[in-house]
Amino acid sequence: MKEQRHRILCAVCALALVLTAVLAPAAWAADGAGEVQDTAKSTLTTDDAAEMQQADAAVTALTGSDEYEQMSREGRLTAALAELDELTRKGLVRRDSIRTDEENGMVSFTYRCGVLGGILLTLPDELDEMTFDAGDNGLRAPRDIARYTPRTEMPLTDDVRQAAEARQYRENALPETIGRAAIYYAFDNTVNSSRFPYYSYMQGFWEGMGLRTTMNTRVTLSDLRRMNKYDLCILSAHGAYYTYSYGTFWKHTRTEPIILLTEASTLYKDIIYGFDLLAHRIIKLNGLYCVTADFFRNAYRSGQLSNTIIYSETCEFLGVTNSVDESMAEALLAGGARTVLGYVNNVYTVYSRSMLWDTVNHLAMGQTIGRALAHAKDTYGENDIIWYTEQGGRRPHAAAAYLVLYGDESARLNVPENFSLEERAEAAEDMLADVLESAA
Template identity: 80%
Template sequence: MKEQRHRFLCAVCALALVLTAVLAPAAWAAEGADEAQAEAKTTLTAADAAQMQQADAAVTALTGSEEYEQMSREQRRAAALDELDGLARKGLVRRSSIRTDEENGIVSFTYSCGVLGGILFTPADELEEMTLDAGENGLRPPRGLAEASPCAEMPLTEDVREAAAARQNARQSDENALPDTIGRAAIYYAFDNTVNSSRFPYYSYMQGFWEGMGIRTTMNTRVTLADLRRMDRYDLCILSAHGAYYTYSYGALWKRTRTEPIILLTEESTFYKDIIYSFELLSHRVIKMNGLYCATADFFRNAYRAGQLSSTIVYSETCEFLGVTGSVDESMAEALLAGGARAVLGYVNNVYTVYSRSMLWDTVNHLGMGMTIGGAVTHAKDTYGENDIIWYTEQGGRRPHAAAAYLVLYGDPNARLNVPANYSLAQRADEITVDDILGEVLDRAA
């Protein structure tokens, strides 16, 4: 009896499979075949690139409009979905790939050729700046560029002031003098285009100050994927950009999802760049967000697969570089360490801008004084707080964001710049007056 029932059930299952294969919509079958074929591609054709550019033009027309800027989060999401619906009808986007990630504020999708894309419907700064009125949380609202004062917001601790004085004085003496260059640094600034920027003056100030300390600092304000392949030229690389946690669907027949951190650049997608980056795009090492290129962990893993980053410390300010609480993702750090990086620093969760900037300021200042990266990060945390909610509440804030952002160090905590171990940066500080303490350092930073 049991055997007969087993045979009956098997027959029912077989019949169901046959009916599914026969009755499945032709459009679904065609789309599945197209996806399988697209996933096998290694290069983009001119037709593929042209179709992507057509889709990108529609997306950027939406996200770059004044109307979109004024929309609420919910209105942006609806507008993004409506735009992608239209692109799917034109065959430029796979309808089955459209996915709304409410938590991270992204609608992800796949272009018809298999490249990944997305539309960000949450403003990138929404969780980063202190935007509440002073009456609500005791904090000042963000100041405009005209009122910005990097010197006022980024005070120097006494040990850094002494180090700056010692640095200036050492230049006037051959005895125990520091080398003219103690390291080379690059700030990969991709937050904005620097026009009317409330952020840029602070980074410009930091660049000038660190130059005076002997850290030869380059600031790249037009960061491209090609630039990110040349990080091995520097002892310290600072990734100052927006980050996100990107979720997408993949698979021709059996749909699966994957979530990973991405770094958002300001490099605009073009027809010719799509062709040049075709392998990276098709292998999902690079994706497009709002028509701009973004780097994934696999991008760095491939770019430095020969271990070229052997003398480099990488400090990332990007939000969600290490994922989010409850879903920590170490793929970015692992990729850079696999590429030879001596140490990698990054944040879990979205981080307040001022906290992140202050932590960077304090950490690099103390690296310039000869501290190890582990010691410098510890000093920064002791100064500004273990996480950004601690810092926020100490400023009088009463409505912190949901999850605290905290900085994590991977790799060698003893990595350092080229400061001689036997040199005491503060040994000559008592020989000059307070007015002379910063000397050339502040002159160059002005």
């Protein structure tokens, strides 16, 4: 009996081997000419990168055109699908990977080599640049330091800021440094930007309070691997929800938050970032690089962030209502971050900027991150629809954006107890007065 069972098992194994040998080539061919299985590639060749660049050139020619900008959402979808159909015909994109996600405003696809890509139907500045015609669009003064509110008409040039900083150091206005901060500014290229002057002002103010603040206006993937250099990192970029299909025999879909950068893809960079691209830690939208939660999980897998506070302004950093996704926060906390703050849903630009302003001001005045965030919410509202209606807005967006804190609420900067809040605020005011005088 045992011998008979053994023979049956051997027969089954042999049959399985025969079926695998016969069906595997057919399944390979069924995916499309020249297409490979999701797990087949582990390295990106020069030919792979060249093919992606060919596809990216076609995509960016479409999305960067004035015609595309003027199209309706339906028109953009039609144009995007037509372009992807042509790229599929050329063998640059896998036909069965194309997926329309109208809810999140994009069409996703997979390049022939297995890297993920996409075309935005909603242009980056349309994702969260929601303004209205009621009242002032500037930052409202935090109550505790109302005399030191930024002025919207005051763009700061690099020359003016450097001169003010040099004057500050000469006069030794601040004997203590309370920490190092970085603003990863990836909203735009700062040319004719409606956002950039606010962030320049905030940078100067925080410098005056002793928080040594660097503003990176050309954020790259490499920069995001060096956030461990700072005590506070501010991710000021567009965000989105990316949905894609994967699997060879059984198709599955996955949706996850991504952070959009302004770093353009090139052949050389594609090869350098090859492992991350194939592992789907990096995605390309409109020919620009974007990062997923797995990017941070891999970059800081040894816990290098070491007590850093991460403050994200990106839309949908934590997903959307009824589909909250904590993967970004979890990845950063796993990488050593002490505290992570981010938004659920798309957030109004001015609300987000105001919340950042108030929270960091009070963090720099010695409060814990939990207390500083509570103060900001008390000042501007628990969510952005509360703020919007208080400003006189009458047509709020569908879902309110709210800021959530993960990790340690007691995290704080190194504010010395013997340096009073009044002295620190006065020092910041003196520095900005010098800046205003120089700018005049």
